[in-house]
Amino acid sequence: MAANQKSGNSLYHPSEGVKMRARIKEYDKLYQESITNREDFWAKEAEELFWYQKWNKVLDDSNKPFYKWFTGGKTNVVANAIDRHLDSETKNKLALIWEGEPGDVRTFSYFALNREISKFANVLKAMGAKKGDIVTIYMPQIPEIIIAMLACAKIGAAHSVIYGGFSVEALAERIADAHSSILITADGGFRRGKPTNLKTIADEAMRRSPTIDVCITVKRTGKECFMENDRDYWWHDLMGMPIASAKCETEQTDAEDPLFILYTSGTTGKPKGLIHTHGGYSVYASSTFKYVFDIQPDDRWWCAADPGWITGHSYIVYGPLINGATILLYEGAPNHPYPNRWWQMIEKYGVNIFYTSPTAIRGLMRYGASWADKHDLSSLRLLGSVGEPINPEAWLWYYEVIGKNNCPIMDTWWQTETGGFMITPLPITPLKPGSATKPFFGNEISVVDESGKAVKHGTEGNLVIKNPWPGMARTILGDPDRFIEKYWKLYEKQGWYLTGDSAKIDEDGYVWIIGRNDDVLKVSGYRLGSAEIESALVSHPAVTEAAAIGLPDKLKGNIIHATVILKDGFSESDELANELKMHVDGEIGPIARPAFVVFADSLPKTRSGKIMRRVLKARALGQEEGDLSTLEE
Ligand code: WTA
Numbered sequence: 001m002a003a004n005q006k007s008g009n010s011l012y013h014p015s016e017g018v019k020m021r022a023r024i025k026e027y028d029k030l031y032q033e034s035i036t037n038r039e040d041f042w043a044k045e046a047e048e049l050f051w052y053q054k055w056n057k058v059l060d061d062s063n064k065p066f067y068k069w070f071t072g073g074k075t076n077v078v079a080n081a082i083d084r085h086l087d088s089e090t091k092n093k094l095a096l097i098w099e100g101e102p103g104d105v106r107t108f109s110y111f112a113l114n115r116e117i118s119k120f121a122n123v124l125k126a127m128g129a130k131k132g133d134i135v136t137i138y139m140p141q142i143p144e145i146i147i148a149m150l151a152c153a154k155i156g157a158a159h160s161v162i163y164g165g166f167s168v169e170a171l172a173e174r175i176a177d178a179h180s181s182i183l184i185t186a187d188g189g190f191r192r193g194k195p196t197n198l199k200t201i202a203d204e205a206m207r208r209s210p211t212i213d214v215c216i217t218v219k220r221t222g223k224e225c226f227m228e229n230d231r232d233y234w235w236h237d238l239m240g241m242p243i244a245s246a247k248c249e250t251e252q253t254d255a256e257d258p259l260f261i262l263y264t265s266g267t268t269g270k271p272k273g274l275i276h277t278h279g280g281y282s283v284y285a286s287s288t289f290k291y292v293f294d295i296q297p298d299d300r301w302w303c304a305a306d307p308g309w310i311t312g313h314s315y316i317v318y319g320p321l322i323n324g325a326t327i328l329l330y331e332g333a334p335n336h337p338y339p340n341r342w343w344q345m346i347e348k349y350g351v352n353i354f355y356t357s358p359t360a361i362r363g364l365m366r367y368g369a370s371w372a373d374k375h376d377l378s379s380l381r382l383l384g385s386v387g388e389p390i391n392p393e394a395w396l397w398y399y400e401v402i403g404k405n406n407c408p409i410m411d412t413w414w415q416t417e418t419g420g421f422m423i424t425p426l427p428i429t430p431l432k433p434g435s436a437t438k439p440f441f442g443n444e445i446s447v448v449d450e451s452g453k454a455v456k457h458g459t460e461g462n463l464v465i466k467n468p469w470p471g472m473a474r475t476i477l478g479d480p481d482r483f484i485e486k487y488w489k490l491y492e493k494q495g496w497y498l499t500g501d502s503a504k505i506d507e508d509g510y511v512w513i514i515g516r517n518d519d520v521l522k523v524s525g526y527r528l529g530s531a532e533i534e535s536a537l538v539s540h541p542a543v544t545e546a547a548a549i550g551l552p553d554k555l556k557g558n559i560i561h562a563t564v565i566l567k568d569g570f571s572e573s574d575e576l577a578n579e580l581k582m583h584v585d586g587e588i589g590p591i592a593r594p595a596f597v598v599f600a601d602s603l604p605k606t607r608s609g610k611i612m613r614r615v616l617k618a619r620a621l622g623q624e625e626g627d628l629s630t631l632e633e
Pocket of ligand 1: 264309310311385386387388389390411412413414415416417436499500501513515516522525526527
């Protein structure tokens with residue numbers, strides 16, 4: 001790769017070797033075709049997958065914004081991710097290489113993974129799960145999380161995976177929202193040398209949300225845990241019973257049947273359960289993965305996200321398995337016991353394509369290049385980044401120290417709502433550090449002002465998507481009005497999707513994401529809502545009102561700053577501030593723990609009673625408070 005100067009930005013060109021290998025040789029022409037004949041483009045992509053029955057209509061837009069894709073078609077993501085590989089030589093290929101934090105290793109061929117999935121699918125059926133149910137999964141990064149997800153899909157039940165770093169209230173409210181009657185969990189996992197206590201959290205969540213009749217627990221750490229009669233079962237016991245037969249037919253699901261619900265944070269306290277489907281989502285996850293990461297049969301792919309987030313769903317599990325790839329999953333932290341843990345994994349398993357977040361890069365960068373330099377990373381061909389804007393300094397470190405100036409970085413912009421990459425380079429794209437570059441095939445994007453007028457090059461505005469795409473979330477579980485309100489209302493006339501991000505487009509058409517322009521925070525790449533943190537704070541007996549904001553942080557992107565008003569009879573102290581931090585930790589999880597808790601007598605509010613977070617932010621940063629004309633007297 002060579003860097004040259006262009007309009008103040010260095011352009012990094014992929015090497016001839018990478019370009020030669022890439023599936024796509026030319027972007028502009030194919031992109032133009034894909035947006036001119038969008039439905040033809042997606043029909044062609046869908047034809048690469050297996051369908052029990054072909055669709056009648058590629059796109060049904062008769063009830064906007066509730067678009068449907070491939071209607072009339074019958075498929076199942078498992079038919080594509082597992083079943084069809086069993087009839088090819090992929091059957092004996094490694095589907096999954098898993099390493100635990102302590103160094104224990106388990107591997108599964110596609111054949112072996114199918115056996116486990118089929119057995120567990122039969123267990124789920126025996127425990128009463130059926131098509132149309134929502135099964136909640138709350139697990140560490142162990143192979144069983146993938147087996148459980150695919151087993152649900154196989155029988156036509158939707159899964160709702162709750163990130164294993166979440167705590168009691170976050171889990172309880174998601175179980176309740178989904179009316180789940182089955183929970184799959186584990187006694188814990190290993191994180192920085194210590195076992196976590198997932199089952200204890202799950203027990204408390206089940207007390208708060210009594211819809212669960214059956215809880216299946218994987219023994220991972222061996223830590224003693226409470227097991228309630230007639231509710232709690234061990235995974236290994238059930239898998240050893242005759243109910244766990246290895247023969248299980250994959251359910252033929254409609255293209256639009258829900259594959260999963262994934263909760264994400266929005267601007268109100270209640271998390272949104274976004275619905276993704278068997279048909280369109282499979283096509284989108286598969287195509288984006290294939291073209292952007294250019295997966296080849298001999299590649300080893302490692303997406304170092306947690307399966308509990310959309311990145312894990314689309315690019316650990318579904319996209320890669322549909323493409324018959326070999327995936328890696330690692331249980332623990334990148335810096336335990338030493339900051340070379342990831343680089344060691346890349347060397348040990350010969351990883352060819354590696355995908356992580358800017359926060360992780362910045363975190364490892366702090367320890368210096370010598371930790372990476374101890375390892376042979378020459379197997380790497382492509383790198384990827386996701387979750388927040390990557391600052392050029394971190395980009396360059398990743399590029400030079402990890403990629404040895406030889407691996408293009410795919411800075412992929414997308415969201416839980418989009419199901420897959422929306423703005424992203426391809427391996428042939430000349431790169432600018434910090435820019436996600438250009439839209440993926442089929443997508444037209446724009447940066448506009450409130451009225452919908454495109455802003456000038458280099459000016460900040462609202463990032464919108466102007467068209468439907470197969471991977472788009474179909475709605476919010478139980479709340480279609482909120483789906484319209486949040487994403488489609490502002491540009492209703494134009495029919496555009498509002499992303500909630502602000503961005504700029506430069507003269508070359510490269511997109512630069514600035515960040516969220518709503519009350520959504522990105523803490524270490526994890527998505528959290530101000531309102532969720534606020535409701536956790538007011539659930540503490542000492543707090544009557546709270547406001548949480550994100551402050552910029554060099555390492556984590558955002559850190560959380562909370563202003564609280566105490567109830568009468570409570571007084572400010574450092575102890576109480578710490579207690580409140582730990583309270584949020586216990587309710588939502590350590591990722592939501594505020595870095596700062598400050599006490600106040602009142603909160604700045606508009607006359608209509610909305611908290612002016614902008615003012616709090618300015619105060620916290622010691623900046624001008626700006627226009628206060630709407631401030632309440
Ligand atoms: C942010 C994660 C800049 C963005 C897949 C978006 C990014 C939010 C990038 C969605 C990127 C994601 N560059 N910002 N490459 N990727 N974001 O739902 O603000 O957890 O709206 O999905 O992450 O977060 P979510």
